[in-house]
Amino acid sequence: QCCRSFHNIVISKVGEDWIFLTILGIIMALLSYFMDFIIHKCEYARKWLYDSSEGMPVLQFLLWILFPIVLICFSSGFVHLVGPNAIGSGIPEMKTILRGVVLKEYLTLRTLIAKVIGLCTSLGCGLPIGKEGPFVHVASITATLLSKFITSVTGIYENESRTNEMLAAACAVGVACTFAAPIGGVLFSIEVTASYFAVRNYWRGFYSAVCGALVFRILAIIFKREETITALFKTNLRQEFPFDVIELVAFAIIGIACGFAGALFVYTHRKFVTFIRGQKRLKAFLQKNRFIFPASVMFLIATVNYPGGLGQFNAGRLTNGEALDELFTNVTWSDPNAYLNVNEKEIVLRWAGPTNNVFLTLICFIVMRFLGAAMATALPVPSGVFMPIFTIGAAFGRLMGECMAVWFPRGIGGQTIVPGGYAIVGAAALSGSVTHTISTAVIVFELTGQIAHVLPCVVSPAFTFTLVLCCRYSVTYCFLCSENLLR
C-alpha cells in the first residue's frame, strides 16, 4: 500500500506543469545537440571527400556535387514517404494551429521522424537553409507527444487551453535550443506565433527555454567542445568605445537598405515559387520525377559554391556557421597594415579570394547566398530561413563596415571603425526585416555574447520597420499565402 501511495504521488507530480516543462527542455536540448552533431559530421564528410581527392579536379568536382545531391534526394524522398507535413519551416503552420485551426497529421510521430531525419540530411548538404523554424515544429510535436504520453500514464484529462499553452512554450524552447538564446527565443516565439499573447504564459516558455538552453550548452562542455558556458558565436569586439555617435547614420542606412533587401527576398522567394507552380507542364513533370527539382537546385548551388571554381569568389567552402564566425571577427579585412595572427590571416586570405578584393568576394557572397536561400527554402525538404538571412545580413553589414573603414582610415571620433560591429548590426537588421520581428536584436546579443551595439542594433530595425510596414510583407505571411493556409 505504501508503494502504491508513493506511486500515486509520483504520478500526480509528473502531471505538474514544471516537470513537463523541464522534461521538454531537456529532450529538445538533447535532440538539438544530436542533430547539430550529425549535421556537423555531414559537412565534415563533404569537406573531407573534397580535400582527399585533391589533384583530381573532375573527381573532386563530382564528389563535391554528388554527395549533397544524394543527401538532398534522400531527404526529399524520405520526407515525401514518411511525413509530407514535415516540408518547410513550420512556423506559419504553428501560427495557424495556435490560432485554433486544426491541421491534421501535423503533430504526429511520423511527421516528427520525417522532420528530424529530413532536416539532418538537408542541412548536412550545405544548402543555405537554417534549423530554427523546423526546430520550432519539432519542439511542438515533441510537446504534443509528451503531453499525450503523460496524459495516458497519469489519467489526467486533456485540456485544450493547457495544450495551447504548452505549444506556445514549445515554440520558445525550439528557438532557445537552436541558438542557446532563452530570452530571444521566448520573444521570437511570441512575435512570430501569437497575435494576442497571454502574459501569464510567459514564464512557462521562459522556464522551459532556460532548461533547454542550459542543457544544450552543458552538453557542449561535456563533449569537450567548449571550456565553459559562452555564447554560440562569441565575438570579441572593442567595448570601451564601441562606435561614435556619427556612425549611427551609417547604421541607419544599413537599416533602410536591409528593409528593402528583406522585402526583395520575400518577393524573390514568392516569384520563384509562383513561377514553378505556374508552369503546368513543369509542375506535372516535377511532381512525377520528385528528385529532379531538389537535385537541380542543389546542383546549381553546389556548382556556384565549388571551392575549386566559382566558390573562390564567394567563399563557397564555408558553411553558414563558419561564415558567420568569420564575419563577426574583430579584424578589419580591407586594412593592409593590420597586425594579424595566423588564424586571422587565413580568414582574410579566404575572403580576399583570387582577385585579392574583399569587397568583390563579399558582394558575390551576398548575391549568391541571397538567391540560393530564396531557392533552397522552396525545396520540398524541411528548411528554415532565419540562419541564411542572418548570415547574409552579417555579410552586408561587414561590407558596409569595410567600406567605412576605407573611407575613414583614421576612424571617426578619434577611434578606428570596427567592421565586426557593422556585421552584427546588419545581421540584426536583415533578419528582423525578413521575419518582421524585433526580438532578432535580442537573439543577436545572446548569439554573440556582446551587447555594446544595443542602440545601433535597435536603430536599424526601427528604420527597417517603418519600411516593412509600408511594404506589409513578412516572410511568415508570405509563406502562409504560398501554402494556401491564409487567403
Added chain:
Amino acid sequence: QCCRSFHNIVISKVGEDWIFLTILGIIMALLSYFMDFIIHKCEYARKWLYDSSEGMPVLQFLLWILFPIVLICFSSGFVHLVGPNAIGSGIPEMKTILRGVVLKEYLTLRTLIAKVIGLCTSLGCGLPIGKEGPFVHVASITATLLSKFITSVTGIYENESRTNEMLAAACAVGVACTFAAPIGGVLFSIEVTASYFAVRNYWRGFYSAVCGALVFRILAIIFKREETITALFKTNLRQEFPFDVIELVAFAIIGIACGFAGALFVYTHRKFVTFIRGQKRLKAFLQKNRFIFPASVMFLIATVNYPGGLGQFNAGRLTNGEALDELFTNVTWSDPNAYLNVNEKEIVLRWAGPTNNVFLTLICFIVMRFLGAAMATALPVPSGVFMPIFTIGAAFGRLMGECMAVWFPRGIGGQTIVPGGYAIVGAAALSGSVTHTISTAVIVFELTGQIAHVLPCVVSPAFTFTLVLCCRYSVTYCFLCSENLLR
C-alpha cells in the same frame, strides 16, 4: 491656396502614429535627462554641504539631516497641494487604466507637474527610491496630453483603442528613458502592465522607446558627460571565461534566496503600511500634520546613513547609482593581494569601513537599504521601488561572490571567481522576484553593457519564479491591494 494645402498636408502628417511616437520619445528623453540633472545637483549639494562643514560635527550632522528633510517636506507638501494622484509609483494605476478602468484626474497636467517636481525633490534627498515607476506614469500623462494637443490641432477625432495603444507605448518609453534600455523597457512594460498583449502594439512601443533611449544617451554626449554611446552602468568583467559551470549552483542559490527576499520585501512593505494605517489615532495625527511622517522617516534613514557615524558601516554616503557602479566593479574586494589602481583602492576602502570587513559592510548595507526602501516607498511622495531593489540585489550578489572568492581562493575550473558577475546575477534575480518579471534580466544586460552572464541571469529568475509563484505575491499586486484598486 498653395500655402493652405501645404498647411493641410503638414497637419495630416502630424496626426500620423510615427510622428507622435517620435515626439513622445524625444520629449521623454529631454525630461528624463533634465530630471537626472536636477537630482544629481541635489545629491551633489548635500555632499558639498557635508564636506564643507568638515570639522564641525554637530553642524555637519544637522546639515546632512536637515537638507533632505526640507526637500522631502517640500516634495510631500507640493504633491499634496498640486496633485495628490502623483503619490507613489504609478505602475499599478497604469495597469488598472490599461485594463479599462477610468481613474479621474490621473492623467492631467496638474498631476504631471506634481509628479515631476515631487520626484526631483524626493529623489534628490537620497532616499532609497527609484525613478522608473513614476517615470512610466509621467510618460503616460505626457502621451495623453500630447494626444489631446494633436487632436485639437488637427481635428482628428479621439479613438479609445488608439489611446490605449499610445498609453502602452508610453509605458515602454518611460522605462527606456530611465535606463537607456529600449528592449528591456518594452518587455518590462508588457509584463507589468498587460495581461493580454496585442503583438501589433509591440513595434509602437519599441520605436518610441528607441527614439527615447537614443536621445537620452545623445544628450549625455552633448553635455560632455560621456564620450560616446555606452551603457548606463558599464561593467568591465572578464568575458573569455565568465564563469565555470559549477558556479551555476551558486547562482541557483542566489536565485532561491532572492525569491525569499523578494517575498519578504513585499511582506515588510505591506506590514509597515498596514501598521501605519491600522493605528487610528496615529493615522489621524499624521493626516493632520502631513510633514511629520516623511520627516521622521527621512530623519531615521539619514541618521543611519550619516557618513560620520553609522553610515561608515553601511556605505551610507553612496547614492543608489554610485553604489551600483561600485558593486559592479571588476575587483575582488576581499582579496588582500589584489593589484588595484587608486580608484579601485578607494572603493575597497570605502566598503571595508572602519571594521575593515567587507562582508559586515555589505550585510549592513543590504539590511539598511532593505528596511529603508520598504519604508521610503510608503511615503506620500512619488517613488519607485525598482532601483533600490536592484541595488540591494547587486549587494547581495556581491556578498555571495566575495564569499565564493574566499571559499575558493584558487577559483573553480582553473579561473578565479568574478564577484562582479555575482552582483549582476543578484540584481537581476532580486528585482525579478520583487516585480515578478523576467525582463529585468534584459534590463540588466542593457544597463551593464555585458551579456556574458546571460545563462546565470536567467537561471536565477527561473528558480526565483517557481518560488514566487508559490507565494503568489508581486509588488505590483501588493500595491494594487494596498491602494484598494483591486480586491
